Amino acid sequence: MFSFFNELMGKVKALSQRVDAYQTVMVGDYLLYVEGFKSLMTLSCETIVFKVKNAVLTVSGQNLAIKEMSSGTITISGKIDRVERV
DSSP: OOOHHHHHHHHHHHHHHHHTSOEEEEETTTEEEEESEEEEEEEOSSEEEEEETTEEEEEEEEEEEEEEEETTEEEEEEEEEEEEEO
8 A cells, every 4th residue: 555654754764864974075186075074083194084974984095184174074185095984
């Protein structure tokens, strides 16, 4: 039996799962912008580890630095070799 309410709730649930995800934009190999930033876990010149919505990201490279950090976003600069979802 068709239920408009159940179908609507399924669509809302699918949409909310996408909204809770994080987004990344990488410019070349020197700038990484991340939306969905939650907290910083590790910070060094070679590794930055931080929590995002539904995951943990590890950024590896050389001369890494946090260029900008605000509520929900982080921008990392330096020679970025690898971005891993843990």
